[in-house]
Amino acid sequence: RWLGVWIEVVSSLVVFFSAVFSLVTPGINGAILGLSVSYALQITQALKWLVRSMSDLETNVVSVERVQEYMNTVQEAPRYTNVRPPPDWPERGELVIQQYTTSYRMGLDPVLKQINCVIKAGEKVSISSDLL
Numbered sequence: 001r002w003l004g005v006w007i008e009v010v011s012s013l014v015v016f017f018s019a020v021f022s023l024v025t026p027g028i029n030g031a032i033l034g035l036s037v038s039y040a041l042q043i044t045q046a047l048k049w050l051v052r053s054m055s056d057l058e059t060n061v062v063s064v065e066r067v068q069e070y071m072n073t074v075q076e077a078p079r080y081t082n083v084r085p086p087p088d089w090p091e092r093g094e095l096v097i098q099q100y101t102t103s104y105r106m107g108l109d110p111v112l113k114q115i116n117c118v119i120k121a122g123e124k125v126s127i128s129s130d131l132l
Helices: 002-024 030-071
Strands: 095-102 112-119
Touching: 002 030
Parallel strands: none
Antiparallel strands: 095 112
């Protein structure tokens, strides 16, 4: 909004000074005077169009930068791996975890290190961290 107000102020000053200049200058034809004031009045729309075009251009450039950033993002691990559980899994209602280590992404330090546990049927388990 403040930019619109400043554009109106600048446009009003242009109209005012063009009118004063035409009155001070001797021998100006009425048609030329009318044409200059008419063009001075149109400067408001021209300035607003310029500001809108620059804003649209900046928005489009930023969207291209985002696409380029996504193109350079490191690919995540595949959703499915070749390691599958046996077809008759689970045989019993318990889960045995031995020496389990994982990280949020390849190349980062592990967040869980060598976890060993046995989870019996019906037990509820939660893993919490101060990093989450």
